[in-house]
Every structure is written in structure tokens, then in C-alpha cells.
Amino acid sequence: MHLTLSSVTKHYGDVRAVNDVSFSLTSGERLSLLGPSGCGKTTLLNAIAGFAEISSGTIRMGDADISRIPPFKRNIGIVFQNYALFPHLDVEENLYFGLKMRGVSRRDARQAIGEALEIVRLEPFRARYPHQLSGGQQQRVAVARAIVIRPQILLLDEPLSNLDAKLRHEMRTDLLRILDDLSITTIMVTHDQAEALSLSHRVAVLNQGAIEQIDEPEALYERPATHFVAGFLGESNRFAANLTGIDGSFAKIALPNGGEWRGRATGSTPDGGPVQVFVRTERIGIGPSDGAGDNGISGTVRTVIYLGEERRLVVDTAAGEIVVKLSARDRLGSGVGDTVSLCWSAQDTIILPGGGR
């Protein structure tokens, strides 16, 4: 079932929690709403679910306008952040609840419940109560309860955020398999970019109630359209610079310290003027520059943070502080106080129009 939001706005008093949001999902598509807390993503989810009445705009499911339909008639499955299982009902009864509301007899419900439990691989647990299940199991019951009613839309609110780090990785893989099996139109709210990038076909980055950019995960990461997206996704070093000219698919930029770099030019890159330059920490290497398209700068290592699978270096350079993320394979004996030269390709130098911070 496709879902279309047109100019959806939600006020709380004078605050616009959701500001003129429009997007549409094709049938079976999965979209993540990604943003920091307070960006309006939860309000937007509540608006689609029907828990928050929208101030203006329309929400359409298929051809029907559902903007004013009460939540219990919307046929939307929701997986809540804290799972919100019924504590007084066992797993089977939790799953039966939605079917009972639809007038399905207990006997007819058995097969649907069995199928849903099979999808989430929890069949042996059907007689357990929620408090007898682990966090990961509760999460899967919540998914099964939401899908057993065969909803037209599935909403997931921070589906993995209540799990500890290790379990979160396992569950992400599990959830991806489940979602692939289901192919229901799905909207997921998250503040975790790994969750958003890995689980969805498209990601909408929200900031202050409005969509900053909506695109496929890789496009969003590699070609951010706004300062906010460039800064929010991944970890970037940011420099203020001046664009001095375009040379084919490259742009020439001048730094305040007199240095010159080359960056990737796209259709939207301006011809000149102040720009912001973003370079992701993991795209910077240590060593002399080895290609014509490369940018480089030298500096002094101020801090080394060892994190096991990676090492982070904070380097003081003429262009300011630069953070470098080195993988465990980059065996470099650089220590605090050493002088290092940093290099990265022009392809990884993202240029966005606009002045200072």
C-alpha cells in the first residue's frame, strides 16, 4: 500500500513540531526518518499513526485520505520503542489481541498467529508472558503483534534503541530479514544512522520539523545536500573556504590559511564565493599524497584515542583541528607530538555553498 504525505504540518502552540513535510512511499518501500531528538520525527510518526492530529496537510494511504480517521480504524501496525506488550497477556494472547478486535475467532486466529511467530522465530515461546522474555524476544513479539493483523503500513519507533549494543547488531540483521520477508510499506523512526542506513531503502533526514534531504542511503552519505546532513551523517571535519573556480568535475577552493584544495564539483556547486568543505574522518589517510587529485596538509598529533577496531587521531594543522579515523589495519606508529602529513582524495572533499558556522 503506498503512503503519501502532502504538506503535513503540526503545531504545538507556536512551535511547529512538523513543518510542511511531503514525501511518498511506493508499496513495499521502507523509509527511515532520521534526526536528532526533538527534530519532529516522533511527532510525524504519531501523526501517521493517528495519535497526533495534524494541523494541516493530508496523509493518504492508497487512495484514501486518512488524515482525520481515528487511530483504531487506520490498520497500521506499530512497534513501539519500549515494545508496549500487554503485560497481563502471554505471547499468544498479545498476538491475538489485534485479531480479536477484528472479530476473528480464536480458532481462525491460530494459523495467523503461528505464521507470525514463525517469521520472528518465537514459536516455542507462545505461552510465555512478556516479563519472562529477554529484550530481544520482547522486541520480536512486538513485531509479530504488529504484523499479525496484516497492516497496510508498518511503523517502527526506534526499534532497536532499547537493546544493548551487542544484541542490537544481532537484532538489526534479524529485523532486516523479517522486513525483507514481509515487504510491507514501512516507516521507521530512528536517531541511529546505522539503523537507518542498513534497514531502509530511503532515508529522510529531519531537522527542526522539516525534511533536510530524502534519498537512498548511499547517496545521502556520499552526496549530502545540506550542511546539516553532511554534519549529522557520519563524522566530518568542516572547513570554511572560498571557491575560486571550477575545473571540469573538480572545484578549486582556497583556505583562509593560504592553502589550496580541490573538491568534488556537482551541478549545484556555485561558481564562486564562500563555501563549507566537509571531509569525513574515515576518508583521511596518513602519508604523503600519492595522486594528482589529492589534497594534503601536515600537522602535529595532539591526541590518540585507541578504540580497538579503530584509532582516532586529533591533529593540529594550519587549517585547524582535524580528526582522523584510522582502521586497525592502518599500522602507523604515530604518537602524540609527531608530525604527520594527512591526505585525502578530491572525490571525498564535499563542497556545499554557504558561509560560516
Next chain:
Amino acid sequence: MNKIVQKVAVAAPVCAVFLLFFVLPVALMLSASFERIDTLTLEVVERFTFAQYFKFLTDSFYLRILLNTLWISAGTTLVSLLVGYPVALHMSRLEGLSRQIILIIVLSPLLISHAVLNFGWLIVLNSNGLVNSTLRSAGLIQTPLPLLHTALAVILGLVHSHLPFIVLPIENALRSVRPEVSRAAVSLGANSFRLFRYVTLPLSIKGIVTGSVIVFSLSASSFVIPVVLGGVRVRTMASVAFEEVMLNLNAPFAAAVSLLLLAMTTIAVAALGWIGRKLQPPALVQQAAKPASEGAA
């Protein structure tokens, strides 16, 4: 060994209070209830006899008072529940100042002495009172309705003074239900009635039972309110016990009446608890059970 000493030391004060103020008086009352005295000379004529109990249980006058007490207490509990539940439900959804205001209103009967509270009801219910004069000036009745000194008046007074004891436990139970649980029910297709019937109500049974037990016990043993609002026409066990010991100076019979009241209350509370456990969803009874370990998925 040390641990045992420690445990005894911790439990000693409460045990002492319990012994002194509950076990001892009840024991004394129990022994007194088996005595028989000469009501003129007040001398004990018999040390061990079932005469007092026999007197009570074979006299329909007293049995009617027992039943009266039972149904006034049960009626008070039921009315408190019907009046208190919506208040608790509303209160559980409020936060901050608006909840504080409702809380103060709910607690207000506790802040007023029973004498004042009774006096208020006297003004409202007497034959020239607020209700009767209003009805009369509206032309709905010619002669005043006998409102005062009825079981209804007693129940009104008891409900008024005991309402906080039923609102607070229910509100507490409702507050522990996460709002997302209700939303989950709604998203699965439950309208307001079904949300209440299948989620809110089952999850608040514990509060209902707790509140009912408190209100029932307090109503059954209440003395001032039934005496003032019930007068001589509505008698309860407490008022009979009072009259026997203070007016008729028949302490043994008063002791027997008191113990029968205690027995009635105990049985009723046990019955309420049993009903509660029957209605209680099984998961919440064994909630204390250890949750499964994380990651067993």
C-alpha cells in the same frame, strides 16, 4: 547466629507494637466475651460461657444489625468504586499542577474532621435541608423526604470520607500502565470501550482490590458517621458495641459484638482478596518471577 539476632532486633519494635496494641486487646476482648456478668452488680457470674454469642446469633434483632453493617459496608465500597474509578482514571492521565489540584480535592475529606463532615451532611439532608428545600421550592414534593437517618445517608457519609482510600490505589495502578500500552491497543483496533475492557481494567484490578479492602474495613468499623447520619434507625455493629459497653455496661456482650464484627470483616476481606486473585491476570500474580536473561534470543 548473628543474623538471627539481627533479624530479631529489626523486627522487635514492630512486634512489640503489634503485641501491645493488637494481640493483647483482642486477647483480652476474647476472654471477656466468654464471661457473663450480672448487669446490676457488674460482677462476673460465669468465667467461660458462649452465652454472649448465643444471645447475638439467636436474636434476629442483632442478626439484622450484622446484615445491615455488611450491606452498608458493601454498598459504600461499591459506590466508592463507581465514583472513584473515573476520578482515578482521569487523575492518572494528568501531570503537574492539574493533577495536584485534583489530588487536593480527592484528599480533602481527610483534612476535615468527621464531626464537620457529618455536620455538613446534616445541613444538606435534614427535612429543611438543601435537598428538601430545593425540591420543595421546585414544587416536586410537598412533604420533606426522610433523607436523614437512613442507610442512604450513612452510605453517602462513608463514601465521602473514604473516597481517597479507593482513588489513590486505583490511580497508582493505572499510572503504572505505560501510555504506549494503551496506544498499542488502539493501534491494533481497540476503540475506547475495548481499550478499557481488555487493557485498562485488567491492569488496574490490583488497585481496585486494595482500595475496596480498605474502604470496606473502614466502613464496617466506622462509628461516628453511622451514629450521626444513621441515628437510632440505622444501627451498625460498632454502634451496638458502643451502646453495650457505655450505656448498658455489658462489656462481655460488647466484646462479643466487636469480635463478630472483626470476624465478618476478615471473611469479607478474604473474599475480596480471593475475587481479586481470580480476576487478576496470571502474569501479574507471578510478576515477581525472575525475568529471562538478556540475549537468550
